[in-house]
Amino acid sequence: MKNTFKVKSEGRDILKTLNVVTGRMLDVNMASAHIARHPDTFNVNRIAKQLHPKSLKLRIKKVDVFSEDVKSYILTSAEGRMLPYFKAGQYLTVELKVGSSVLTRPYSLSSSPRDSLSGEYRITVKRVPAGFASGHILDNWQAGDIITAYPPEGTFGYEPLRDAKTVVGVAGGSGITPFISMAEDIASGDSDFNLILLYGARNTREILFKKELDALADKCDKFKVCYVLSDSTSKKYETGFIGADLIKKYAPADEAYSIFVCGPGPMYKFLQSELPKLGLENKYIRFEMSSGRRDLAIEPGYPKDMLEKTFSLTVIDRGSKYETECNSSDSILCALEKAGIAVQARCRSGECGFCRSKIVSGEYFIPQGVDKRRIADARFGYVHPCCAYPLSDIVIKIN
Amino acid sequence: MAEKYDAIVVGAGNGGLVAATKLALEGKKTLLLEKHNIPGGFATSFVRGRFEFEASLHELCGIGPFTPEGGPLKKIFDDLGVSDRIEWVTLDEAFRTMTIDDGSANFDYSLPLGRERFIAKVQEYAPGTEDVCNKLFDLCEVINNGIDFLSSIEDFTSDTLKSIFGEHLSFINIAGYSVNQVFDTLNVPKKVRDIFGGYWCYLGVNLDELNFIHYFTMLHSYVVDGAVIPRTRSHGISCALLDRFEELGGEAWFNSPVRRILVHNNRAYGVLLEDGREILSDYVVCNASPYNAYTKLIDTNEIPKFRIKDLNAKKLAVKGFAVFIGLNRSYEELGLNNHTYFIYNTADTRRQAELMKRRDTNSVQATVCLNTAIPDCSPEGTSVLYMTSIFAGDNSWNDVTAESYVKTKREFADKMITVFEKATGCKIREHIEEIEIAAPVTYAHYTDAPNGTIYGFDASGTDTIVHRIANQAFGKKIDHLYFAGGYTMQCIGFSPSYTTGNLAAEGVLAEMRKEAAAK
Numbered sequence: 001m002k003n004t005f006k007v008k009s010e011g012r013d014i015l016k017t018l019n020v021v022t023g024r025m026l027d028v029n030m031a032s033a034h035i036a037r038h039p040d041t042f043n044v045n046r047i048a049k050q051l052h053p054k055s056l057k058l059r060i061k062k063v064d065v066f067s068e069d070v071k072s073y074i075l076t077s078a079e080g081r082m083l084p085y086f087k088a089g090q091y092l093t094v095e096l097k098v099g100s101s102v103l104t105r106p107y108s109l110s111s112s113p114r115d116s117l118s119g120e121y122r123i124t125v126k127r128v129p130a131g132f133a134s135g136h137i138l139d140n141w142q143a144g145d146i147i148t149a150y151p152p153e154g155t156f157g158y159e160p161l162r163d164a165k166t167v168v169g170v171a172g173g174s175g176i177t178p179f180i181s182m183a184e185d186i187a188s189g190d191s192d193f194n195l196i197l198l199y200g201a202r203n204t205r206e207i208l209f210k211k212e213l214d215a216l217a218d219k220c221d222k223f224k225v226c227y228v229l230s231d232s233t234s235k236k237y238e239t240g241f242i243g244a245d246l247i248k249k250y251a252p253a254d255e256a257y258s259i260f261v262c263g264p265g266p267m268y269k270f271l272q273s274e275l276p277k278l279g280l281e282n283k284y285i286r287f288e289m290s291s292g293r294r295d296l297a298i299e300p301g302y303p304k305d306m307l308e309k310t311f312s313l314t315v316i317d318r319g320s321k322y323e324t325e326c327n328s329s330d331s332i333l334c335a336l337e338k339a340g341i342a343v344q345a346r347c348r349s350g351e352c353g354f355c356r357s358k359i360v361s362g363e364y365f366i367p368q369g370v371d372k373r374r375i376a377d378a379r380f381g382y383v384h385p386c387c388a389y390p391l392s393d394i395v396i397k398i399n
Numbered sequence: 400m401a402e403k404y405d406a407i408v409v410g411a412g413n414g415g416l417v418a419a420t421k422l423a424l425e426g427k428k429t430l431l432l433e434k435h436n437i438p439g440g441f442a443t444s445f446v447r448g449r450f451e452f453e454a455s456l457h458e459l460c461g462i463g464p465f466t467p468e469g470g471p472l473k474k475i476f477d478d479l480g481v482s483d484r485i486e487w488v489t490l491d492e493a494f495r496t497m498t499i500d501d502g503s504a505n506f507d508y509s510l511p512l513g514r515e516r517f518i519a520k521v522q523e524y525a526p527g528t529e530d531v532c533n534k535l536f537d538l539c540e541v542i543n544n545g546i547d548f549l550s551s552i553e554d555f556t557s558d559t560l561k562s563i564f565g566e567h568l569s570f571i572n573i574a575g576y577s578v579n580q581v582f583d584t585l586n587v588p589k590k591v592r593d594i595f596g597g598y599w600c601y602l603g604v605n606l607d608e609l610n611f612i613h614y615f616t617m618l619h620s621y622v623v624d625g626a627v628i629p630r631t632r633s634h635g636i637s638c639a640l641l642d643r644f645e646e647l648g649g650e651a652w653f654n655s656p657v658r659r660i661l662v663h664n665n666r667a668y669g670v671l672l673e674d675g676r677e678i679l680s681d682y683v684v685c686n687a688s689p690y691n692a693y694t695k696l697i698d699t700n701e702i703p704k705f706r707i708k709d710l711n712a713k714k715l716a717v718k719g720f721a722v723f724i725g726l727n728r729s730y731e732e733l734g735l736n737n738h739t740y741f742i743y744n745t746a747d748t749r750r751q752a753e754l755m756k757r758r759d760t761n762s763v764q765a766t767v768c769l770n771t772a773i774p775d776c777s778p779e780g781t782s783v784l785y786m787t788s789i790f791a792g793d794n795s796w797n798d799v800t801a802e803s804y805v806k807t808k809r810e811f812a813d814k815m816i817t818v819f820e821k822a823t824g825c826k827i828r829e830h831i832e833e834i835e836i837a838a839p840v841t842y843a844h845y846t847d848a849p850n851g852t853i854y855g856f857d858a859s860g861t862d863t864i865v866h867r868i869a870n871q872a873f874g875k876k877i878d879h880l881y882f883a884g885g886y887t888m889q890c891i892g893f894s895p896s897y898t899t900g901n902l903a904a905e906g907v908l909a910e911m912r913k914e915a916a917a918k
Contacts, residue, residue: 004568004569004572005538005541005569005572005573006569006572006584007572007573007576007580007581007584008584010572013571013572013573013575013576014571014572016574016575016576017571017572017574017575019575020574020575020861020865020866020869020870021869021870021873023861023866024712024861024862024866024869024870025870025873026861027712027860027861028705028708028709028712028874029708030712031708031709031711031712032707032708032711033704033707033708033711034707035693035694035699035707035710035711036711038694038695039690039691039694039695039847039849039850040695042793042843042849042850042851043796043797043799044718044796044797044799044839044840044843044850044851045843045847045849045850045851047799047800047801047804047840047843048840048841048843048844048851050801051801051804051840051844052844082801084801085801085802085804085805087805117802155447159834160809161809161812161813161816161828161831161834162831162832162833162834281727281832282449282727282832283727283830283831283832283833318652318655319650319652344436344654351446353436353437353445353446354436355436356436356437372446373446374444374445374446374451374631374632374634375451375631375632375635376444376631376632376634376635376637376638376639377634377638379631379635379638380638380639380641380642382638399436399652399653399654399655
């Protein structure tokens with residue numbers, strides 16, 4: 001090369017380059033021969049572990065009985081650890097063994113995030129007719145029992161960078177639970193927004209947490225609650241179903257507001273036809289995902305001739321293979337649980353992605369609105385088994 | 400007794416996926432272990448509402464759409480047989496770089512990709528600098544030739560030495576210097592420095608300390624060879640690699656964290672899983688960081704002292720912070736015309752690195768609007784924006800508690816949005832339909848990154864890329880254990896991680912051949 005490039009001068013440049021080896025060796029030789037710092041001791045890593053432990057062992061401290069069909073469970077750490085802090089609106093996933101089945105269920109936390117700092121979570125369980133898990137919990141869980149749970153998750157909750165300053169909460173039945181957490185969070189000053197809660201129940205007896213809600217509304221002017229009864233009339237309460245008119249009546253007239261909905265399927269269906277009347281942008285409407293059982297017979301696009309069929313389900317799991325079967329009406333996750341095959345699963349509504357698995361072969365159906373897969377996942381044959389229903393024999397790789 | 404594998408790859412990050420696929424391609428019985436339920440490590444994506452967000456990739460170099468033969472990464476993917484499973488989108492723009500706190504000296508430059516176009520555009524901002532621009536790119540060629548030569552050396556002879564100190568002397572002369580030292584020698588005008596220095600936040604080392612060769616090979620690769628992004632986010636690359644690996648007969652186990660890499664008599668021989676299962680193999684490729692490997696995965700008594708000293712003589716690189724935003728307006732409506740925005744507080748990179756130590760002084764961001772490259776990456780009438788910031792110093796984020804964490808990260812995200820709006824004039828705040836915030840804690844949670852770093856070990860001091868390459872042969876290593884990924888020789892980045900995965904597999908294969916020949 002005719003023009004050699006020099007930075008300082010030939011001699012100094014070469015020395016500098018040679019020093020790349022000697023300089024490094026000098027530094028290495030001077031360094032300690034004992035690990036200077038374990039990575040888990042960084043504050044950042046400590047907090048990550050504190051907020052996201054792999055699992056939690058919780059002791060049922062107390063059971064609050066509303067009725068045989070509705071109970072709240074106060075949970076504390078059975079390991080003497082701090083409970084992970086959470087965002088109001090998030091859910092706790094509990095693990096259950098029912099007969100030979102191994103399953104998990106998500107329950108919105110009905111306690112305030114602040115309570116977790118003093119060591120308590122609360123979930124509230126309502127009996128689902130013909131429900132598998134709720135009945136088991138209500139009939140079996142006792143104070144003193146120890147359960148396994150997975151740390152709070154979920155995206156349903158107030159986000160000031162995204163949501164309007166006022167939220168109209170629409171709750172139905174046990175869908176009240178995340179709103180209690182939000183109201184508590186407002187009352188304690190940890191969240192700053194206005195919550196106007198429309199709480200639908202059949203009759204006054206079915207209203208949960210009325211005392212607690214009224215007390216919160218009394219002490220905090222950012223929280224209001226309005227009860228809406230569908231099956232009985234009363235001068236004290238609104239009556240009918242919660243729809244566009246009722247929301248309009250309670251929502252601020254001259255400023256933007258968000259709508260958060262948590263409740264049973266029929267309520268969602270009704271609101272989906274009602275909410276467009278309000279002319280709100282998509283960003284102002286949030287539904288908590290519904291993890292309940294789906295009736296495929298009324299799912300748009302479901303091939304009805306597939307109802308009440310049974311298919312074989314072959315499960316590949318870390319070099320092992322299991323054979324079981326799957327009813328066409330059961331999600332693949334449900335079939336795995338029935339077979340006693342433990343699967344990572346949290347939200348059961350297609351959102352969290354924990355159960356993501358590869359369909360090695362077979363056809364399946366995913367209902368509208370719950371296909372929250374990544375584009376590449378859909379392309380490479382991955383599904384969320386909680387929202388996938390077999391249409392043929394299936395081979396699935398779960399881990 | 401469980402069966403034995405030829406090789407076990409610990410971690411399905413970029414390095415692990417490539418290493419595993421290459422080993423499987425060569426017919427080796429390979430087990431890939433990943434603690435998460437998805438492959439990719441940092442190379443992933445997530446869905447919120449009607450948006451799918453890229454988790455980390457801004458643009459990928461090494462595919463080389465502007466070069467006739469394609470870049471070195473393209474060759475790796477071609478050889479592995481994955482190229483036809485990934486759809487690349489070629490980027491047009493290099494970056495828009497700006498400062499906000501330098502008063503009247505604030506700048507705002509937008510640069511295209513492609514050497515000629517890049518230089519032509521620099522002339523609009525700094526007329527009459529064509530020569531120095533060309534000199535800088537020419538130096539890149541000199542460097543690339545030097546690197547190619549050095550990596551082609553098989554037997555070190557007197558002729559090798561003659562070449563090194565002959566035609567590659569420029570390369571040798573430059574190897575020990577930082578970007579700014581070389582800029583000084585060439586009398587590079589300030590504007591040209593500011594423009595050419597635009598990418599520095601992608602390596603996180605200020606230009607006084609960042610090795611010239613490291614930075615300019617990267618810059619050259621982006622600007623001259625061109626950059627791409629995968630149409631289905633980096634998760635699409637991860638899925639493609641895994642798909643090919645499994646097609647080749649490789650076994651991948653997810654939700655399968657490794658507790659120990661088993662080493663005896665200075666030789667790796669398998670792994671112990673968290674669930675207590677022991678699996679044996681002839682070789683182990685570790686895609687976990689050497690930091691985690693030497694502190695958590697390998698019995699301290701089995702680690703050569705040199706490796707611990709070497710580890711202690713390294714420094715963790717910057718921590719990551721990212722805001723992922725789904726907007727309910729199209730990028731055209733919002734005026735988001737650029738793919739990559741670098742928004743610095745100041746043009747003084749050393750001072751910027753100081754400001755990056757604290758949340759109240761830092762607001763550096765590399766922000767990407769994916770729709771400018773892939774208009775339909777979000778539903779019609781919407782757009783996505785990712786803002787990434789970096790934090791320097793071991794102590795930033797030490798003041799955060801589990802309780803204050805969410806508020807703290809939200810406050811910083813809020814500031815990043817304010818800064819973005821102020822710098823670009825684009826009003827995005829009221830259009831936020833989805834938002835997710837990743838802080839150093841998030842990276843620590845998902846990747847086990849020590850102190851939430853996203854760039855591995857800091858490529859500065861005596862641990863620059865040149866130091867790492869020059870010293871790779873020194874010091875005792877654990878036999879049959881190979882490392883791949885962003886903490887290793889080629890430093891951080893997608894392309895380097897894939898490349899080191901390939902190198903690790905080549906290392907394993909070469910050793911296998913050697914041992915077979917010895918038998």
